[in-house]
Amino acid sequence: MSATLIDGKAVAEDVKKKVQENVTYLKTEYNITPGLATVLVGERPDSRVYVASKQKACADLGMNSYANTLPADISQSELLQVVQGLARDSNVHGILVQLPLPVHIDAETILGAIPIEKDVDGFSPLNVGRLSMKNREPMFVPCTPLGCIYLIESAGTKIEGANAVVLGRSNIVGLPMSFLLLHRNATITICHSRTRDLPSVTRDADILVAAIGKPKFVQADWVKPGATVIDVGINEIPDATKKSGKRLVGDVDFENVKEVAGAITPVPGGVGPMTIAMLMQNTLTAAQRAAGLIK
Numbered sequence: 568m569s570a571t572l573i574d575g576k577a578v579a580e581d582v583k584k585k586v587q588e589n590v591t592y593l594k595t596e597y598n599i600t601p602g603l604a605t606v607l608v609g610e611r612p613d614s615r616v617y618v619a620s621k622q623k624a625c626a627d628l629g630m631n632s633y634a635n636t637l638p639a640d641i642s643q644s645e646l647l648q649v650v651q652g653l654a655r656d657s658n659v660h661g662i663l664v665q666l667p668l669p670v671h672i673d674a675e676t677i678l679g680a681i682p683i684e685k686d687v688d689g690f691s692p693l694n695v696g697r698l699s700m701k702n703r704e705p706m707f708v709p710c711t712p713l714g715c716i717y718l719i720e721s722a723g724t725k726i727e728g729a730n731a732v733v734l735g736r737s738n739i740v741g742l743p744m745s746f747l748l749l750h751r752n753a754t755i756t757i758c759h760s761r762t763r764d765l766p767s768v769t770r771d772a773d774i775l776v777a778a779i780g781k782p783k784f785v786q787a788d789w790v791k792p793g794a795t796v797i798d799v800g801i802n803e804i805p806d807a808t809k810k811s812g813k814r815l816v817g818d819v820d821f822e823n824v825k826e827v828a829g830a831i832t833p834v835p836g837g838v839g840p841m842t843i844a845m846l847m848q849n850t851l852t853a854a855q856r857a858a859g860l861i862k
Contacts, residue, residue, distance in 0.1 A: 569825050570796070570824075570831040571829065571830040572825075572830075572832075573718050573721065573795075573797075573832045573837060575718060575836055575838055575839065578717055578721050578844075579714075579840035579844035582844040582845070582848060583624070583847055586628055586847045587627075589855075593858070600629070600631050600854075601631070601660050601661075601850050602630065602632070602658050602660050603625050603631070603633070603846075604653045604662050605621060605632065605633070605634055605663050606635045606646075606649060606650065606662070606663065607634070607665045608639060608641060608646065609669055610639060611667075618634070618665050621663065621846060622634060624843050624846070624847055625847070630847070630850060631658065633653070633656075633658075633659060635649055641672075643677070646677055647677060650662065650677055654681065654685060659685065660853040660857055661849060661850040661853045662681045662685045662687070663687060664677055678690050678691065679692065683706055684853060686706065686707055687707055687710075687852075687853055688846070689705060689709035689713075689743070690709065690739070693705075698743055698746045699742075707853075709739060710842045710845035710846045711740050711744075711799060711841070711845070712740055713747070713845045714841025714844065714845045715747075715799065715841070716747050716751075717841060718832060718837070719797060722795055724829075726752065726753050726774065728754075729773040730756070730773045730774070731756070731772060731775075731776070732758060732769050732775050733745050733748070733757050733758065733776045733778065734758050734769070734776065734778060734784075734785070735758075735776075735777070735779045735799075737778065740778040740799055741759075741778050742757075745757050748774070748776075756772075766788065769791075770789060770790065772790075773791065773794055774794065774797070775790060775791075775797070776797045777797070777817065778799035778818065779800065779818050781818055782804050782817075782818065783817075783819065784818045784820075786820050786823065787820065787824050787826065788827075790827045791827075792827055792828075793828070795828065795829060795831075796819055796828045796831040797832050798817035798821070798832050798837060799817070800816075800817040801817065801834060802816050802818070804816055815834055817837070821834065
């Protein structure tokens, strides 16, 4: 029997509907419009697409979007001035610097210039540090891992007491994902390129999160029957049947794994929509905090 499909588009629409209602309330009652500033450096096609989707989401939900599109050869000091200017702008509640940055830019320096109260991506060392500790609350949680938690819970999967395996240890997904699961009382194993006998580790997972960046990497015999599988990967592979000559797949061999798993996210249409929905939620939260409506 095939796994239950976890519809990220549907869950994301529910989140965005609630965000839109709160945005309308903020405007009506307090004359405040949440504002997200995006900073795009260079001409990477994928980055342009990602930023455009975030700007469109802002427009759809009634938020302000402030686009900052900068040349790839901008100096670090010039970029730093842009971010610092946005940090001082009271109309800007959230700042998103699209990664990756050009190699001559020190990303940590740029991200460190974003005030913690405007760090809606949740990448500030202060936010990550709080997330990693017991009894500490970050101001913002990174959007993709937070979206994954929503999807796991939407599937009815019990996190407390579960064995959870996270494939990947990146600062953007793997590590914060592990912290979120741990804080919900799962038992966590983090796997990476040096993990021995990876399939034997993943087969013990009640919850498997794949964020390793390799197309169709996770095979059906790696998955525990009935497990919840969250596929964070977005990879392009050749496909002669498509007009573009390529298509998107995840880190999981979806067609085969869905016959073993209990619940699974598709690619596309799974985690991707949730990332943007969580960014909108974080931007709303930043505006509410700035207005003194929440702590």
